[in-house]
Amino acid sequence: MDDKTVVKSGSADGTGDSAANCPKRVLFEDALTLAKFGRFNYALIAIAGTVLAAVMLEMLSISYVIAVAECDLELTSGQKGILGAMALAGTIAGSHLWGFLADTLGRRKVIIPTLLMTNAVSFASSMMTNFWMITICRFLTGFFICGASASIYAYLGEFHNQRDRSRAIMAASFVHSIGCPLLPGLAYIIINQSWAFTIPILDIVYRPWRLFLVICGLPGFISALALLKFPESPKFDLNQGNVKRATETIQWMHRFNSGNAESPLQIQLILGEAEVQPSRDHFKGAKAVLELIWNQTAPLFKRPYLHKTILMCFLQFGTYITAHGMFMFFPGLLDQLVKAQEAGIDRITMCDIVYAHNPLEASGQPICTQSLSLATYGYSITLDIIYVLGFLVIGLLINAVGRLAILVFVFTGCGACGVLAVLVDIPLLSMWLYIMMMMSGFTVSVVSAVTVDLFPTSLRAMAVGISLMCGRIGGVFGTNLAGLLLDSQCELTFGITCSILLLCSVLSFFIPNINKKVQPESS
The missing domain is CATH 1.20.1250.20 (MFS general substrate transporter like domains)
Known part of the structure; x- marks a missing residue:
């Protein structure tokens, strides 16, 4: 077949002829179909689901902490409300920035760093001794975690053709939902313990709720390490003009899914829709960055x-x-x-x-609940x-x-x-x-x-x-x-x-x- 031949959707079903006989030029969606749906996709869905579970744990873990840390942090009722909403406020502040960076620098280059930064800030918040310090940490937790939250949907979706895209995203949501019982389960196992010890150098009493925050940050850290083995979205690379890397990614997907049992996927060029992606070459200066964000x-x-x-x-x-x-x-x-x-x-x-x-106490002082x-x-x-x-x-x-x-x-x-x-x-x-x-x-x-x-x-x-x-x-x-x-x-x-x-x-x-x-x- 001539190199200029472009395969249409109907012919790229990944069955019948061997991969070695594939046309050399195919549409992007057809290339994903030729790469097949297999072990790579299942692994990526599992990781994406774990990322979503990490987002859930970071956002909602504070609801259990508020109930048992009110005396350690000297929280009033009003401060509990502020602390409970602070992670959401952080995500609101960061959503726009991280969405822009994911569309210009790449999905993977946003997801991995933000997961690692979230883990670091979450660990720091477990060591805080007063309302304002932990409030700042929870705001930063929300600010960083939203980078992974928004980008993971696009990242996962762009490794799947339209036929499988919604199903893959819902499968990741199912993996995330399996992790949902972890939150109350971990809270019951960890928070309801009665041990405590003092860390003199930090001048804090280390109670179970502090360990609970650290444990809730681990899924994000593990997901970031796992994603180091995965490539950038081929659709993003394609729209950046990096056809070679996009092609190599799909060939790697095919090898991963087939287990090297089939001949290598012989495609040299992937044709995508004519979209103009912001160039990193123009990513210079504050004014230029603001212009790119606006554009x-x-x-x-x-x-x-x-x-x-x-x-x-x-x-x-x-x-x-x-x-x-x-x-x-x-x-x-x-x-x-x-x-x-x-x-x-x-x-x-x-x-x-x-x-x-009547939830209000006449004294206005919090009741010291430890479990x-x-x-x-x-x-x-x-x-x-x-x-x-x-x-x-x-x-x-x-x-x-x-x-x-x-x-x-x-x-x-x-x-x-x-x-x-x-x-x-x-x-x-x-x-x-x-x-x-x-x-x-x-x-x-x-x-x-x-x-x-x-x-x-x-x-x-x-x-x-x-x-x-x-x-x-x-x-x-x-x-x-x-x-x-x-x-x-x-x-x-x-x-x-x-x-x-x-x-x-x-x-x-x-x-x-x-x-x-x-x-x-x-x-």
Whole structure:
């Protein structure tokens, strides 16, 4: 076959003829298909899932620490709220920068350093002795971890053709969900221990919660080391004009997947879409950097991408209001429901229980709690197990039923469960409906997968980063909304969050090409 022949999607199925007979010039999507789906993909999915689990551990571990470190850090109620939201504030501050760097320097060059820096700052936060020091550390933890959080979706997606992309991202989310029970499990094993010792040189009492923060940082460190063995995204290299390295990466993928059992993949050139990627040669001076950031961001807020950007941002915003904002009050509210049951109260609404509970101490001083009840951990683990099973089901069904069906079902179901949770007067039923409302977090990965498909390679990481930044703004909004209103306007709090979820369900119908059948994209 002539070297100028370009293979179309239909012929590049990776079956039939041996790899040695492959045409020398193929489209990028077809090259990924020829490389096949195998051990490389499974390994990358496992690592990406571990990165997402690391993000979860870094973001949510502080919720357990706040409850048991209030005396060590001399925390007031207001300071607890600030500390709980600080990691999210850090991700908001860093999302734009890391999205820009991932689109200009490379996905891998952002993911690995940010994971290592997160681990270092997380370790430092475990040694802090007062509110302001640990607050700064948690802000930096969020600032660095968001670099890996946004970039890993684009990095993973660009090693897969469009047919497998959504499934790969959902598979990584399933791996992440397996790690979710680790958080309450580790908290129960570590935090509930009673040992303590003094480190004179640092003038701190080292308690289990400090070790807990260190352990929660290990998955990110391990993921960074694992990614040292993996190449840069071939799609990124291709759009940077580095055709040789992109070709070598796909050939390496093929060798990894085939185990050298097949002839080497004979391709010399990969043709990609005509996208202009910012050049690192112009990455000089503060003004030039700001211009590059603007040039990388501005297209997302202009036609033809403006409506897509706004839509993806709002869907993430609405998801995080419930999945993160309301989650911060999950253990405490469930504890109140459990206590109502144990007291023999069979008929009472959840909001009546909230109104009957007065969390304020007359002295204004925190109660020195060094451990949490077993029931709190038990229900947290139950929630995480449901997440594991849910991500598994979604990963298996997403190609068959489509992303629209998943989004509408989750948004509508979670919104309805939230409304019912405050209406029913059976504490046990209210508790399970509240747990079901927390399942709105399923849509974060689905919306991210949709975002990857909606934007070109040159804008992809930035688009995912900005949408997740808006999601985190929603998390901060939801946390403060619940903190301000839950004790006095419980029904209104749930009404606002559930209405936003139902609105997200309606808006899902307006996602461009959401009903389009997934097939290899033309490169």
